[in-house]
Amino acid sequence: MxxxxxxxxxxxxxRCCAAVVAAPERPGAITRIDRALRSLGRDxxxxxxxxxxxxxxxxxxxxxxxLPYLDISELGDLLEAVPTQGRVDIEVLxxxxxxxxxxxxxxxxxxxxxxxxxEAIELTTGIAGLEAMRGALAARERVSYCFVGGPRVSRxxxxxxxxxxxVHLYGAGPALSGSAGSREPARxxxxxxxxxxxxxPAPDPFAAALLGWAEPPPAPEPAGVADGWRSLLAEExxxxxxxxxxPEGDDGDEETRLRRWLRRRRRDR
Numbered sequence: 001m002x003x004x005x006x007x008x009x010x011x012x013x014x015r016c017c018a019a020v021v022a023a024p025e026r027p028g029a030i031t032r033i034d035r036a037l038r039s040l041g042r043d044x045x046x047x048x049x050x051x052x053x054x055x056x057x058x059x060x061x062x063x064x065x066x067l068p069y070l071d072i073s074e075l076g077d078l079l080e081a082v083p084t085q086g087r088v089d090i091e092v093l094x095x096x097x098x099x100x101x102x103x104x105x106x107x108x109x110x111x112x113x114x115x116x117x118x119e120a121i122e123l124t125t126g127i128a129g130l131e132a133m134r135g136a137l138a139a140r141e142r143v144s145y146c147f148v149g150g151p152r153v154s155r156x157x158x159x160x161x162x163x164x165x166x167v168h169l170y171g172a173g174p175a176l177s178g179s180a181g182s183r184e185p186a187r188x189x190x191x192x193x194x195x196x197x198x199x200x201p202a203p204d205p206f207a208a209a210l211l212g213w214a215e216p217p218p219a220p221e222p223a224g225v226a227d228g229w230r231s232l233l234a235e236e237x238x239x240x241x242x243x244x245x246x247p248e249g250d251d252g253d254e255e256t257r258l259r260r261w262l263r264r265r266r267r268d269r
Contacts, residue, residue: 002171008036010168011112011144018147018157020171043111045100050117055088055124062096069103090128097136104142111143118147130162
């Protein structure tokens with residue numbers, strides 16, 4: 001949705017603007033702009049180029065919009081140059097685009113020209129017609145232009161085009177503007193999108209069994225001091241049973257028997 005209030009403010013301040021407006025919404029938007037500017041003391045000229053298929057039709061509609069404010073005798077030479085059919089001379093087109101300057105000079109008030117369906121100028125006159133419009137925009141003094149149309153308007157007035165200088169473009173999103181700078185935010189937005197989390201698969205019991213089988217056996221726990229002397233005692237008893245040497249029987253506790261066995265080992269050495 002374009003900001004009509006900002007468009008009105010631009011035109012009131014003497015700036016030019018272009019607006020991309022869908023066809024069903026265009027009549028209402030133009031009516032609101034027209035009323036707001038008239039309430040601010042501006043003379044508003046409205047040219048409807050929708051459906052114009054020849055340069056002659058484009059030229060005649062410029063004349064029809066300005067003629068009520070001018071003396072027809074002042075337009076003698078220009079009217080004679082306007083064709084009744086076919087193509088229009090580029091110099092004549094440039095003079096017609098500047099015709100609102102004559103209206104401003106005659107009325108003493110600033111003028112706003114709303115051109116609805118501005119794409120028709122390119123379609124009927126080509127690049128030469130756009131060059132004529134650029135020259136008229138550069139030469140204007142007391143006239144502001146509001147170019148209204150469909151998506152093609154965003155390309156006519158995109159950054160770097162012949163008509164872009166001094167014209168504020170409204171209603172053109174990143175996908176329509178055709179400039180690298182305007183596409184960059186959309187590219188960054190796509191890069192910043194967080195992908196959805198992938199679902200965690202259910203555990204596979206067969207794979208879990210294989211992993212458990214492949215794991216190394218647990219490391220043995222280190223033996224304590226008590227376990228050490230008990231193992232020595234067991235070794236001493238095994239030796240005594242093998243030799244049949246147990247003169248003292250099982251008298252004494254384990255610590256006494258351990259001392260005896262150690263003394264015997266030292267003696268045998």
